[in-house]
Amino acid sequence: xxxxxxxxxxxxxxxxxxxxxxxxxxxxxxxxxxxxxxxxxxxxxxxxxxxxxxxxxxxxxxxxxxxxxxxxxxxxxxxxxxxxxxxxxxxxxxxxxxxxxxxxxxxxxxxxxxxxxxxxxxxxxxxxxxxxxxxxxxxxxxxxxxxxxxxxxxxxxxxxxxxxxxxxxxxxxxxxxxxxxxxxxxxxxxxxxxxxxxxxxxxxxxxxxxxxxxxxxxxxxxxxxxxxxxxxxxxxxxxxxxxxxxxxxxxxxxxxxxxxxxxxxxxxxxxxxxxxxxxxxxxxxxxxxxxxxxxxxxxxxxxxxxxxxxxxxxxxxxxxxxxxxxxxxxxxxxxxxxxxxxxxxxxxxxxxxxxxxxxxxxxxxxxxxxxxxxxxxxxxxxxxxxxxxxxxxxxxxxxxxxxxxxxxxxxxxxxxxxxxxxxxxxxxxxxxxxxxxxxxxxxxxxxxxxxxxxxxxxxxxxxxx
Numbered sequence: 196x197x198x199x200x201x202x203x204x205x206x207x208x209x210x211x212x213x214x215x216x217x218x219x220x221x222x223x224x225x226x227x228x229x230x231x232x233x234x235x236x237x238x239x240x241x242x243x244x245x246x247x248x249x250x251x252x253x254x255x256x257x258x259x260x261x262x263x264x265x266x267x268x269x270x271x272x273x274x275x276x277x278x279x280x281x282x283x284x285x286x287x288x289x290x291x292x293x294x295x296x297x298x299x300x301x302x303x304x305x306x307x308x309x310x311x312x313x314x315x316x317x318x319x320x321x322x323x324x325x326x327x328x329x330x331x332x333x334x335x336x337x338x339x340x341x342x343x344x345x346x347x348x349x350x351x352x353x354x355x356x357x358x359x360x361x362x363x364x365x366x367x368x369x370x371x372x373x374x375x376x377x378x379x380x381x382x383x384x385x386x387x388x389x390x391x392x393x394x395x396x397x398x399x400x401x402x403x404x405x406x407x408x409x410x411x412x413x414x415x416x417x418x419x420x421x422x423x424x425x426x427x428x429x430x431x432x433x434x435x436x437x438x439x440x441x442x443x444x445x446x447x448x449x450x451x452x453x454x455x456x457x458x459x460x461x462x463x464x465x466x467x468x469x470x471x472x473x474x475x476x477x478x479x480x481x482x483x484x485x486x487x488x489x490x491x492x493x494x495x496x497x498x499x500x501x502x503x504x505x506x507x508x509x510x511x512x513x514x515x516x517x518x519x520x521x522x523x524x525x526x527x528x529x530x531x532x533x534x535x536x537x538x539x540x541x542x543x544x545x546x547x548x549x550x551x552x553x554x555x556x557x558x559x560x561x562x563x564x565x566x567x568x569x570x571x572x573x574x575x576x577x578x579x580x581x582x583x584x585x586x587x588x589x590x591x592x593x594x595x596x597x598x599x600x601x602x603x604x605x606x607x608x609x610x611x612x613x614x615x616x617x618x619x620x621x622x623x624x625x626x627x628x629x630x631x632x633x634x635x636x637x638x639x640x641x642x643x644x645x646x647x648x649x650x651x652x653x654x655x656x657x658x659x660x
Contacts, residue, residue, distance in 0.1 A: 204277075204330055207249035211290045213283045220278040220292060221330045222246045223306060223338050225253050226456065226478035229435075229471055230263045237296070238263045241476070244276060247337055255291035256281065258301075265296075268316055273306035273338045273479060275331055277314075279321070302327075308335040350454060350486070353429050354387040354507055356467055361457045361474070365486055366431070368451050369424055372412055380412055381433040381447065382424070383469070386494040388507040388576035389429035391548060394465045396612055396623035399555045407551040407572050408464050409579040418646065422535045427497045427504055429576045430531075433458070433469035447477070452487050454478040465550055465574075501526045505546045506576050506630060513546055513630035516608060520634075520655040531577035533635060539645045542636045542654075547573040548628040549609050557602050560589070567593070571653065573633075582635055582651040592658055608660045632656075 204221045205213065222244030230240040238260050243253040256278065260266040267276060279300045281292040294301065300321040302314035312328050314321075350363040366383040373379055398407065409415070411432045424430055433455075447453070456476040458469050480487060497503035504527045505512075528536075528543040536543075551572035554560065561567050567589020571582050584592055593602065607613070611628035633656040641648035 207244070207246050207254045209248070210254065210283055210292070211249070214285060214290075215283065217280045217282055217298075218292070220244070220254070220256075220281060221334065222254065222276060222278075223334055224267075224269055224274050224276055224479075226454075226476050227267075227269050228476040229473055230266050231473040233259060237261060238266055240266045242267065242269075242276065243476070243478070246334065255289060256294060257291055258294035259296050261296065265318065267301060267303055269303065270305070270315060275304040275306050275334050275338075277302040277304070277327060277331070304331050306335060306338050308332070308339065352387040353385050353389045353431060353467075356389050356460050358392075358460060358462050361459050363454060363456050364458050364469070365452065365454045365480060365490075368447055368449055368453060369430060370416070370420055370449055371447060372416070374413055379435065381469075383431050383433055384425055384428050386425070386428040386490045386497070389431065389467045390508055391506070391574075391576075391627070392462045392465050392467065393625040393627050394550055394611070396626050399551065399610065399612075399626075402551050402553045402555060402572075406553070407579075408466075409572070409581070411463060411466055411468055418535075421531070424531060424535070425494065426529050426532045426535065426577065427494065429467065430578075431467055431469050433471060435471045452480040452482060452484070454480050466579075504529050504532070509546050509630035513632055514660075516629050516658070516660040517631045517633055518657045518659050519544060519632055520657075529577045530573065530575045530580055533580065533637065533651070534578055536637070539639050539649055540637055542634065544632070544634055545573075545575065546630050546632055547575045548611075548630055550574050550579070550628055552610065555610070557599065557606055560593075573635075580651055582653050584653050588652060588654045588656075592653065592656055594657060594659075605658050605660055609658060 203219060205218045207220065207222060210218050210220055223246065224242055225245045226243035228241040230238050233239040240258055242256045242258065244256060245253040258266055278292065278294065281294050281299050284291055284293050298320075300318045302318070302321050302323070303316040304314050305311065312331070314323075350365045353364070353366075356362075364383075364385070366385045368381055369384050370382040371379060372382065454477070455469070455471075456478060457472070457474045459472055459475075461468055461470055525544050528545050530545065530547065533543050533545070549571050553570045560569055566586050567584055568586075569584040569589065571584060573580055573582050593605075597605070609628065609631070611626035613624040613626070615622045615624050634654050635651050636654050637649055637651050639645040639648045640650060
């Protein structure tokens with residue numbers, strides 16, 4: 196009789212009342228945490244599993260292993276885990292299953308129906324049983340219509356980011372970038388615009404030696420990858436920040452919607468980034484979830500509108516810092532639109548911020564022969580680029596050669612520089628450059644490599660503030 200009980204899988208809702216008992220469970224993995232070192236020598240991770248009886252919050256499973264590799268290596272959304280001899284515990288009013296490496300065992304199966312009956316990972320002490328596949332196939336049928344009902348609760352949009360906070364984010368993974376053997380970066384997106392960040396005023400002085408970067412990854416992404424990204428909405432870089440965190444990148448693939456639970460948000464070089472820590476968990480989100488459908492509808496609406504490409508925080512229209520000579524009915528483009536445009540040479544109208552300049556002091560704007568030559572760093576919620584103010588375009592931008600006092604005032608307004616009088620010393624507050632309207636044209640400098648030598652210039656734009 197005891198052996199027969201050992202073979203039985205409890206429904207999760209029944210297991211919730213089996214305190215301090217060893218039970219066998221089977222469920223769909225809806226959420227998993229990053230593996231970390233425990234206080235001892237073991238590695239630890241947690242999973243949240245669901246079945247038909249308990250599919251709202253799911254059951255938490257805490258697992259320990261001698262190495263990170265001996266913990267479950269979840270490969271795909273909706274995969275199935277079979278757990279034998281786990282102990283039901285409770286802590287802080289939450290019931291969970293505890294996996295003991297001495298007597299518990301697990302097996303991982305693909306969640307898709309009709310695939311192999313063989314598990315793709317098992318613990319060293321796992322013993323398969325003939326009845327296992329009856330339960331696995333049952334869950335495979337059910338998972339086709341699986342919907343985690345709480346996925347949209349208490350999650351934010353990228354436009355609601357706050358620095359230093361731990362928040363839940365539902366997003367789509369666009370790309371996975373490997374910086375080196377042990378460092379990975381995820382590019383994620385939800386269709387909304389992250390709020391602009393303040394910048395250090397002192398950083399303007401070091402632009403020549405330490406330029407404000409155009410991206411957080413070490414090298415720019417190849418054009419084919421950029422062209423696969425949405426043209427509207429912030430693309431957030433997410434990376435692992437702790438040496439003892441080993442994130443299972445294999446379980447994440449481009450095109451998948453996920454919910455990051457307890458994702459940390461930071462500002463680096465004036466750009467938003469997400470940080471995976473030991474407390475971060477990942478929940479898989481079905482493409483049919485209502486929140487996903489809603490965000491996809493909002494994205495399509497923005498794409499089809501002439502004005503919805505403008506940054507959210509620039510509504511209803513940017514301040515009158517600049518004027519452009521282009522006709523009013525020309526549609527707005529995002530910087531990602533420009534980067535991924537199908538032709539090398541083209542003209543665009545954009546709403547951007549000037550976050551850096553080289554040179555930034557007005558005395559150095561012109562060459563000895565009086566020619567304007569300035570490199571501006573422009574950003575919007577989608578990207579950053581360098582755009583040049585050169586020769587006649589500079590004359591138009593500054594309206595010739597205005598008096599020094601007037602030029603300083605206009606220039607400080609453009610860059611968001613605010614002087615603070617602190618007695619005998621003039622200090623500068625953090626910068627928050629305004630959104631401006633400008634015209635940008637793309638061109639190339641090498642006929643043998645038109646895409647590789649593509650550059651950008653500002654034209655038909657006047658600084659009128």
